[in-house]
Amino acid sequence: MTTNEPVPGFTEALVRLAHLVQQVYGEVAREHDLTPQQAQLLCLLIGGPVGMTELTRALHLEKSSLTGLVDRAERRGLVARVRDSRDRRACLIELTGEGTRTAVLAHDGVTRQLETLAADLPAEHRELVASAIGGILAEHTSRTGRAWSAPGPHRQGG
Amino acid sequence: MTTNEPVPGFTEALVRLAHLVQQVYGEVAREHDLTPQQAQLLCLLIGGPVGMTELTRALHLEKSSLTGLVDRAERRGLVARVRDSRDRRACLIELTGEGTRTAVLAHDGVTRQLETLAADLPAEHRELVASAIGGILAEHTSRTGRAWSAPGPHRQGG
DNA sequence: TATTGTTATACTCTATAACTATA
DNA sequence: TATAGTTATAGAGTATAACAATA
Numbered sequence: 001m002t003t004n005e006p007v008p009g010f011t012e013a014l015v016r017l018a019h020l021v022q023q024v025y026g027e028v029a030r031e032h033d034l035t036p037q038q039a040q041l042l043c044l045l046i047g048g049p050v051g052m053t054e055l056t057r058a059l060h061l062e063k064s065s066l067t068g069l070v071d072r073a074e075r076r077g078l079v080a081r082v083r084d085s086r087d088r089r090a091c092l093i094e095l096t097g098e099g100t101r102t103a104v105l106a107h108d109g110v111t112r113q114l115e116t117l118a119a120d121l122p123a124e125h126r127e128l129v130a131s132a133i134g135g136i137l138a139e140h141t142s143r144t145g146r147a148w149s150a151p152g153p154h155r156q157g158g
Numbered sequence: 159m160t161t162n163e164p165v166p167g168f169t170e171a172l173v174r175l176a177h178l179v180q181q182v183y184g185e186v187a188r189e190h191d192l193t194p195q196q197a198q199l200l201c202l203l204i205g206g207p208v209g210m211t212e213l214t215r216a217l218h219l220e221k222s223s224l225t226g227l228v229d230r231a232e233r234r235g236l237v238a239r240v241r242d243s244r245d246r247r248a249c250l251i252e253l254t255g256e257g258t259r260t261a262v263l264a265h266d267g268v269t270r271q272l273e274t275l276a277a278d279l280p281a282e283h284r285e286l287v288a289s290a291i292g293g294i295l296a297e298h299t300s301r302t303g304r305a306w307s308a309p310g311p312h313r314q315g316g
Numbered sequence: 317t318a319t320t321g322t323t324a325t326a327c328t329c330t331a332t333a334a335c336t337a338t339a
Numbered sequence: 340t341a342t343a344g345t346t347a348t349a350g351a352g353t354a355t356a357a358c359a360a361t362a
Contacts, residue, residue, distance in 0.1 A: 009288050009292070010272075010273075010276070010284045010285075010287070010288045011268070011269045011272040011273060011276075013287070013288040013291040013292060013295075014175065014179055014272055014276075014291070015179055015183075015268065015272075016291070016295055017172065017175065017176065017179075017291045017294065017295070018175065018176040018178075018179035018180060019176075020176075020294070020295060020298055021172055021173055021175075021176035022176060022180070023218055025173075025176075026218070035330095035351065035352080037351080037352065038351095051320090052320070052321060053319085053320070053321085060181055060184070061352090061353075061354095062353070062354055062355080063320080063321065063322085064321085064322075064323080064324095064353080064354070064355080064356095065352065065353045065354065066321090067321070067322055067323085068351080068352070068353080069351090069352075069353095071322095072350095072351070072352095084320095087319095087320080087361080087362075088320095088360080088361060088362085089319070089320040089321065089359095089360060089361045089362070090319090090320055090321080090361090091320085091321075110169070110173065111169045114168075114169040114172055114173075115168075115169060116297075117294045117297045117298050117301075118168065118169075118172075118290075118293075118294050118297075119297075120293060120297065121290055121293060121294070125286065125290050126168045126290075127168075128283065128286060128287070128290075129168070129171070129286075129287050129290050129291075130167050130168045130171040132276075132279055132283055132284075132287045133171040133172070133174065133175045133287075134167070134171060135276075135278060135279060136175065136178070136272075136275045136276050136279070137171075137174055137175070137178060139274075139275045139276075139277075139278065140178055140275050143275075193328065193329080193353090195328080195329065196328095209343085210343070210344060211342085211343065211344085219329090219330075219331095220330070220331055220332080221343075221344065221345085222330080222331070222332080222333090222344085222345075222346080222347095223329070223330045223331065224344090225344070225345055225346085226328080226329070226330080227328090227329075227330095229345095230327095230328070230329095242343095245338080245339075245342095245343075246337080246338060246339085246343095247336095247337060247338045247339070247342070247343040247344065248338090248342090248343055248344075249343085249344075
């Protein structure tokens with residue numbers, strides 16, 4: 001009985017929510033003089049340096065697109081390329097001092113905005129929504145066959 | 159007691175969900191040889207012709223950006239500009255025949271993908287999630303002070 | 317040979333500022 | 340004056356293909 005008639009507004013709600021989150025990201029990014037893509041990149045790096053190949057998977061970008069994104073962020077002093085000591089072809093992208101400050105501000109800004117918008121939602125509903133989304137993400141992960149590291153509010157302690 | 163300690167994973171889940179929806183949109187768009195932005199535009203027009211100014215609000219774009227987006231979609235035969243009989247400055251954007259076919263396919267593709275990913279979610283949870291999202295969207299609308307028309311799975315019968 | 321990342325190229329997306337035409 | 344939309348311009352984002360260096 002998991003597939004009765006689908007709630008008509010369900011996918012519409014998901015799409016609208018996604019659009020809203022994008023909008024929040026854009027607004028917060030702009031407050032810090034970032035593009036949304038740069039904000040995503042920075043938030044993704046808060047947990048520590050990440051290799052280019054892993055970043056292409058996390059951001060769903062072609063490697064050449066990522067090269068350009070990192071180039072521009074590097075030019076603005078937000079990130080730096082460091083050589084990978086174990087593979088001389090590879091490099092890791094890490095936040096600079098300014099990049100770290102900006103990343104944390106952007107991350108906190110997005111989180112605060114979303115928390116504010118969801119302030120009226122009872123705690124148990126929040127947990128249910130988070131759990132439902134977790135299920136959707138897990139289903140997607142199992143279908144695409146690899147783990148997933150999203151940009152944005154990150155899991156600390158990695 | 160609406161603002162206890164926030165569920166830590168809540169905003170993270172929202173952000174990851176937004177990213178997933180974006181990804182689905184991108185994949186479906188590509189299947190139909192569209193950019194994600196073109197797919198958004200097309201889906202937004204399924205309900206009928208929409209004016210440029212309203213489109214800038216729905217898509218959160220500057221008017222000149224929208225001009226370019228519509229230009230390219232028009233050049234590809236997906237949409238057409240029609241004069242507004244009540245205001246000779248304004249025009250309405252409407253789907254062409256091919257545009258309508260493509261828009262419906264893209265819309266259905268996104269819906270189907272998301273429904274598939276959420277297939278394991280019990281119906282009552284789906285309703286609760288949709289309702290919770292509705293509350294977040296309503297809160298945002300009341301803060302920004304205007305109604306909102308999202309691209310993507312649309313509300314028919316408007 | 318396969319993988320990592322860059323370069324070259326072309327296009328789309330986006331914003332700002334200045335503009336035209338209409339209200 | 341204000342609004343609807345376009346044009347000009349510049350930069351950012353993205354993909355494809357070809358390439359260099361390393362594994």
